[in-house]
Amino acid sequence: MSDERSRILIAGLGYIGLPTAALIARNQIKVSGFDINEHVVNTVNRGEIHIVEPGLGDLVQHVVSNGYLKASTEPGKADVFMIAVPTPFTKNNEPDISFVEEVTRRFIPFLEEGNLFIIESTCPVGTTEKMTRLIFSERPELEGKIYIAYCPERVLPGKVIDELENNDRVIGGIDQASSDIAAKFYALFVRGELHRTNAKTAEMCKLTENSARDVSIAFANELSIICDKAGINIWELIYLANKHPRINILQPGVGVGGHCIAVDPWFIVSEFPLESKIIRTAREINNYKPLWVMDRIKSVILRYVELHGRKPRVALMGLAFKPDIDDLRESPALYIANEMLHFDKAEVFYVEPNLPSDSSKLADFRSVLPVNEAYAVADIVVFLVAHREFRQLEIDDRKIELDFCGVRNSLKA
Numbered sequence: 410m411s412d413e414r415s416r417i418l419i420a421g422l423g424y425i426g427l428p429t430a431a432l433i434a435r436n437q438i439k440v441s442g443f444d445i446n447e448h449v450v451n452t453v454n455r456g457e458i459h460i461v462e463p464g465l466g467d468l469v470q471h472v473v474s475n476g477y478l479k480a481s482t483e484p485g486k487a488d489v490f491m492i493a494v495p496t497p498f499t500k501n502n503e504p505d506i507s508f509v510e511e512v513t514r515r516f517i518p519f520l521e522e523g524n525l526f527i528i529e530s531t532c533p534v535g536t537t538e539k540m541t542r543l544i545f546s547e548r549p550e551l552e553g554k555i556y557i558a559y560c561p562e563r564v565l566p567g568k569v570i571d572e573l574e575n576n577d578r579v580i581g582g583i584d585q586a587s588s589d590i591a592a593k594f595y596a597l598f599v600r601g602e603l604h605r606t607n608a609k610t611a612e613m614c615k616l617t618e619n620s621a622r623d624v625s626i627a628f629a630n631e632l633s634i635i636c637d638k639a640g641i642n643i644w645e646l647i648y649l650a651n652k653h654p655r656i657n658i659l660q661p662g663v664g665v666g667g668h669c670i671a672v673d674p675w676f677i678v679s680e681f682p683l684e685s686k687i688i689r690t691a692r693e694i695n696n697y698k699p700l701w702v703m704d705r706i707k708s709v710i711l712r713y714v715e716l717h718g719r720k721p722r723v724a725l726m727g728l729a730f731k732p733d734i735d736d737l738r739e740s741p742a743l744y745i746a747n748e749m750l751h752f753d754k755a756e757v758f759y760v761e762p763n764l765p766s767d768s769s770k771l772a773d774f775r776s777v778l779p780v781n782e783a784y785a786v787a788d789i790v791v792f793l794v795a796h797r798e799f800r801q802l803e804i805d806d807r808k809i810e811l812d813f814c815g816v817r818n819s820l821k822a
């Protein structure tokens with residue numbers, strides 16, 4: 410970083426850090442981005458972006474060319490230090506906050522009296538207090554002289570710029586002064602309401618939001634399995650139940666994916682294993698759903714082989730973790746597709762209309778086909794994700810269709 414002091418320093422120029430940096434810079438505030446990935450830093454400094462997000466390219470180009478945003482592989486001095494690095498979970502479903510800790514350690518030498526230190530990464534409860542202890546153990550002279558807060562992000566990919574600016578924010582300081590100073594900072598670029606609380610509550614609030622979604626989806630997924638056994642159309646059932654003025658059941662699917670809802674509830678479960686029974690069970694139900702779907706697909710295929718004496722051609726429709734996106738992270742449909750690679754009783758075609766067929770993300774699958782072609786050649790069509798392209802397919806009664814995501818359901822509450 411140059412000697413010139415930037416007012417804001419943001420660590421982690423990914424899906425959250427880069428739009429946040431650009432939005433702040435748009436308000437003519439000098440922002441530096443710190444990222445360990447040289448490719449990311451060079452791309453941003455050229456005024457370009459390395460992720461897909463509508464509107465972000467133009468914004469970054471604008472603020473970089475105006476000199477309000479620059480990136481570096483080294484941190485430096487600032488007034489506000491912000492952390493937006495990943496917080497993945499380990500194989501044992503435990504949160505990994507090592508990236509947050511590493512950045513905190515990198516920031517510590519640069520902290521000065523009056524600075525504001527903010528964590529935006531999704532974190533287990535107590536992380537902000539832990540980082541506070543780390544800072545003051547290394548720099549005891551700063552105790553009571555800097556402001557520290559946790560301010561989680563709740564944006565929807567695809568609408569990040571709009572949501573960053575307009576969503577309400579929860580701001581949890583380690584003390585009242587930290588909450589107040591952090592709220593004043595966010596007021597510079599956020600139009601949504603700023604709700605002040607303490608750090609622990611803010612941390613738990615983020616985890617609660619995603620756990621609430623997970624539990625609601627688990628309820629729909631459990632119902633779908635019960636209805637299958639009972640011979641009841643789940644889509645009609647939910648449509649009718651949602652006619653009750655105070656009921657709003659979500660739609661079932663093949664599981665839960667993505668890097669938030671499928672991950673964050675574990676941050677609560679791992680810390681409060683005895684107390685978090687519903688949250689854990691919801692995770693287990695949603696993780697079980699793709700196995701159940703897998704079982705159903707295989708049994709239909711085996712019945713086909715028995716009846717026709719040959720392997721069926723099977724089209725697996727959709728690999729992303731939710732409709733109308735190209736994101737495969739933690740995708741249950743992708744898990745099913747990978748499992749089918751090892752099942753030799755069918756000739757399988759893979760379909761993901763949101764990715765080009767030569768995408769490196771699809772490298773594992775030999776037979777990637779466009780939507781219409783796959784539907785035309787298939788004996789069995791399996792809808793895994795309700796992409797809009799699938800809804801437009803005309804039904805061919807000669808095909809066996811397995812609809813796990815409501816593509817063929819025209820009943821919407």
Ligand SMILES: NC(=O)c1ccc[n+]([C@@H]2O[C@H](COP(=O)([O-])OP(=O)(O)OC[C@H]3O[C@@H](n4cnc5c(N)ncnc54)[C@H](O)[C@@H]3O)[C@@H](O)[C@H]2O)c1
Binds near residue numbers: 425
């Ligand atoms: N993406 C979302 O929609 C979303 C929504 C809400 C919350 N979050 C949370 O925000 C945080 C960031 O997520 P993301 O999706 O932006 O991640 P990301 O993977 O897109 O970006 C993270 C960036 O941090 C950089 N990085 C990693 N370690 C670093 C280090 N030690 N020092 C400096 N830079 C480092 C990486 O190179 C990368 O560019 C996570 O905690 C995530 O759970 C994400």
